[in-house]
Amino acid sequence: MKVTLSIQRFNPERDKKPYRKEYEIDVPETFRILDCLDKVKWDIDGELAYRRSCSHGICGSDAMMLNGKNMLACQVLVKDFKKKYIKIDPIPSLPIIKDLVVNMDSFFKKYDVVKPYLIAKDQPPVKERLQSQEERALIDEAVNCILCGACSASCPSLWSNDSYLGPAALLKAYRFIFDSRDDAADERLNIIDTTDGLWRCHTIFNCVEVCPKDINITWHLSQLKKKCALREL
Ligand code: SF4
Ligand code: FES
Numbered sequence: 001m002k003v004t005l006s007i008q009r010f011n012p013e014r015d016k017k018p019y020r021k022e023y024e025i026d027v028p029e030t031f032r033i034l035d036c037l038d039k040v041k042w043d044i045d046g047e048l049a050y051r052r053s054c055s056h057g058i059c060g061s062d063a064m065m066l067n068g069k070n071m072l073a074c075q076v077l078v079k080d081f082k083k084k085y086i087k088i089d090p091i092p093s094l095p096i097i098k099d100l101v102v103n104m105d106s107f108f109k110k111y112d113v114v115k116p117y118l119i120a121k122d123q124p125p126v127k128e129r130l131q132s133q134e135e136r137a138l139i140d141e142a143v144n145c146i147l148c149g150a151c152s153a154s155c156p157s158l159w160s161n162d163s164y165l166g167p168a169a170l171l172k173a174y175r176f177i178f179d180s181r182d183d184a185a186d187e188r189l190n191i192i193d194t195t196d197g198l199w200r201c202h203t204i205f206n207c208v209e210v211c212p213k214d215i216n217i218t219w220h221l222s223q224l225k226k227k228c229a230l231r232e233l
Helices: 033-044 105-113 133-137 156-160 167-177 185-192 206-210 217-230
Strands: 002-009 019-026 063-066 069-072 085-089 096-098
Touching (some): 019 033, 167 185
């Protein structure tokens, strides 16, 4: 099957601004977009830069914009696209390092802000910290986040205000605030209960549309809003 990839290219050492380059390739319809990029890089243009690691939707490194929607290149097949002319761009709102590779420093700084690790007051038990099935169910979806950044890069609230923590960091806050084994819920609620934190989310749902792990991020943020509104200060 013939497919044309229109890829945004940019080499800051050479180019004043990004431009598009087209590549026509012949591939099986079961090829993933990541396989197509590999084919371009290995057979046609070795300079093409993009991130990838696991190739199986686990590492979150190959989020990019395909025909205007943020997706993982390793999770979508050529046959999933009606037209075989596919536009490929880096995920928006982050500085481009080269071609499809963006600088995710600001994304991970915001992730760090919410203390994305277990904080427990008591000493670790001999075996694991137990929780009931009901307690675990509260974080079942949130633990599936692979930090691909597709959600934050698709959020208009973040496009218009770079200080906003963004959906991925807030989802991580949920993951620990609602974890029965964690003792730092109040500490994290103080961090996110701000105008540039949780309350900058205007329930636009773009994040939910693009999450490759089908996490209903907006629902999780609404639970955080309820928790903030009901807590005693
Ligand atoms: S919530 Fe979904 S879209 Fe956002 S970083 Fe996690 S896996 Fe990616
Ligand atoms: S390469 Fe790891 S998620 Fe796609």
